[in-house]
Amino acid sequence: MIQSFLKPMLPTLSEELPLGENWLYEVKYDGFRCALYWDDTSILMTSRNGHHLHAIFPEVPLFLKPLEDNVKHLFPLLVDGELCILENPYKASFEEIQKRGRLKQSEKIAHAAKLFPSSFCAFDLLAVEGNYINQLSFLKRKEKLKNVLHLLNRNVNDILPASQINYIPCTVDKAEIEKTVKNYKSEGIVAKDVSNKWSPGIRTNKWIKVKNLKVHTFILLGYDTENGFFHVGVLKDSSLVFVGLFSHGISPKEKEALIQIVKQNQSGRSGSLILIEPSICIELSYLELYKNQLRQPRFLKFRLDADWEECTWESLLKNN
CATH class of the missing domain: 3.30.470.30 (DNA ligase/mRNA capping enzyme)
Incomplete structure (x- = not known):
């Protein structure tokens, strides 16, 4: 049987x-x-x-x-x-x-x-x-x-x-x-x-x-020293909103460089999270948006050519 x-x-x-x-x-x-x-x-x-x-x-x-x-x-x-x-x-x-x-x-x-x-x-x-x-x-x-x-x-x-x-x-x-x-x-x-x-x-x-991954550009919001995740967001109605965090896909060298940039340009702290003013854009892959947050985000590359003000909620929804 x-x-x-x-x-x-x-x-x-x-x-x-x-x-x-x-x-x-x-x-x-x-x-x-x-x-x-x-x-x-x-x-x-x-x-x-x-x-x-x-x-x-x-x-x-x-x-x-x-x-x-x-x-x-x-x-x-x-x-x-x-x-x-x-x-x-x-x-x-x-x-x-x-x-x-x-x-x-x-x-x-x-x-x-x-x-x-x-x-x-x-x-x-x-x-x-x-x-x-x-x-x-x-x-x-x-x-x-x-x-x-x-x-x-x-x-x-x-x-x-x-x-x-x-x-x-x-x-x-x-x-x-x-x-x-x-x-x-x-x-x-x-x-x-x-x-x-x-x-x-x-x-x-x-x-x-x-x-079947999607690709989009996001604004770096900060780095959590406790769990090692970077926080990202987009611009919605003239305000920054958090949409996810990532740690996968970024090389040790890139991660360390990004941590130093965040520390040198920090605008404040919230517990273990080091906050940064919007300026740095990151390209991530992800599966989809679930409850307004990214599922399975993964670092692809820095987007030094991107304007953070163009990383909007509306463009994210069109991409999803």
């Missing part, structure tokens, strides 16, 4: 997608990594850390249960995927899935499930008919997964935000998926080796993820 949960295999982060005929590409969704186990008695959904999700997102098992007769000859099933709240066919809402994940009371969960229903976005099949198939090639697993979704009356050619289960397709067309991800503001792309075998609990270079 198969287990209801395997620790997920994880992709390796890269700045560029691999090329070659042995690579296929999938849209990466921003949600909760989820293993879906289905047998004659239950439908269990488990997060990458082993926490049960089916009680928090009951609309998925409630949707699947009436379809049980279509696939019960394949039980037990174990499917790998991402539990999402889809804004469009190629982008999931990080904010809404986070809100849903924090709910505890059944009444609030039921209400949220109607307002912001989740979708299990299936991208891999790990077990069928009670047998693990994770050692089959990725292409063979993908084909078997497609057959399962067909039995559930899902059109595998369309991703429907309103559907509680979706099949995530793969493509050989790198240029086309890059265009799709950019246009729909997806989280990124995962490249997968067609021959790869699924190994639980490892980070593999057979799966490569590239994030």
